[in-house]
Amino acid sequence: MLDLDVTDRRAWEAALAAVIDDSGRIDVLVNAAGHHEDALLANMSDTGWQEVLDSNLTGTFFGCRCVAKPMMAQRAGRIVNIASLSALSAPVGQTNYAAAKAGVVALSRTLAREVARAGVTVNTVCPGYIDTDALAGMDEDARKAAMRTVPMRRFGRPDEVAAAVVFLACPDAAYITGSVLKIDGGIH
Amino acid sequence: MSSAQSELKEKIKAILVEELMLSEEPAEIGDEMALFGEGLGLDSVDALQLVVALEKHFGLKVEDAEKAKQILQNVNSIAAAIGAGGSA
Numbered sequence: 001m002l003d004l005d006v007t008d009r010r011a012w013e014a015a016l017a018a019v020i021d022d023s024g025r026i027d028v029l030v031n032a033a034g035h036h037e038d039a040l041l042a043n044m045s046d047t048g049w050q051e052v053l054d055s056n057l058t059g060t061f062f063g064c065r066c067v068a069k070p071m072m073a074q075r076a077g078r079i080v081n082i083a084s085l086s087a088l089s090a091p092v093g094q095t096n097y098a099a100a101k102a103g104v105v106a107l108s109r110t111l112a113r114e115v116a117r118a119g120v121t122v123n124t125v126c127p128g129y130i131d132t133d134a135l136a137g138m139d140e141d142a143r144k145a146a147m148r149t150v151p152m153r154r155f156g157r158p159d160e161v162a163a164a165v166v167f168l169a170c171p172d173a174a175y176i177t178g179s180v181l182k183i184d185g186g187i188h
Numbered sequence: 189m190s191s192a193q194s195e196l197k198e199k200i201k202a203i204l205v206e207e208l209m210l211s212e213e214p215a216e217i218g219d220e221m222a223l224f225g226e227g228l229g230l231d232s233v234d235a236l237q238l239v240v241a242l243e244k245h246f247g248l249k250v251e252d253a254e255k256a257k258q259i260l261q262n263v264n265s266i267a268a269a270i271g272a273g274g275s276a
Contacts, residue, residue: 114236
């Protein structure tokens with residue numbers, strides 16, 4: 001287990017070196033780190049904008065760039081980037097997060113085309129409401145209001161997202177690349 | 189041309205076909221055939237994959253775009269670069 005600040009380019013390089021040192025190759029990268037800091041755009045601070053872009057989008061860029069050439073040299077690799085339903089749903093109060101996650105979707109679809117013939121796949125998962133720490137700050141009224149927008153009438157579980165990520169990383173998913181998979185209980 | 193040179197060129201052609209998933213046979217690629225544009229018709233995505241492959245197979249480091257333009261012209265220019273500094 002390695003600690004890694006995804007906004008630190010050098011930390012990525014050190015982590016990759018440790019993985020290569022340990023196993024001689026890098027098979028899978030899942031970019032899952034990120035955070036949100038909600039505010040209406042008119043009230044959004046510079047740091048509120050920048051930090052959300054840094055952790056969600058620039059972190060994903062650093063990670064992908066770090067593994068791209070090693071995976072191309074191996075002629076095999078799986079990258080799964082975790083975006084969010086916010087990338088597609090225009091949520092009020094999340095211009096920073098929505099822009100960052102939409103950026104992750106666009107980055108992934110474009111990178112998928114750049115590394116396709118090297119046998120490297122790049123896909124994006126867009127979770128909706130998933131019961132994690134990210135939803136812990138919601139009060140009961142907000143939870144109920146959110147739940148009403150979900151046709152399945154429940155929030156997702158983290159393991160339901162993990163199952164999709166595992167599938168996209170496995171050999172059976174070899175011909176799936178540049179795809180965007182929503183996991184949202186049917187919201188959109 | 190020495191047999192080592194001709195073996196190197198055959199290996200480069202085989203790598204081109206294999207690493208870039210080309211539908212051509214290695215023998216269809218001429219030593220002087222342009223790799224990009226008219227000729228083999230490779231694109232910038234192929235160029236990156238080729239740079240990665242040449243480092244992997246021959247230890248040839250292509251540091252910048254200008255050097256890449258010079259080295260990746262055709263099979264002969266790649267062979268010359270490997271002969272000059274790579275570890276074929």
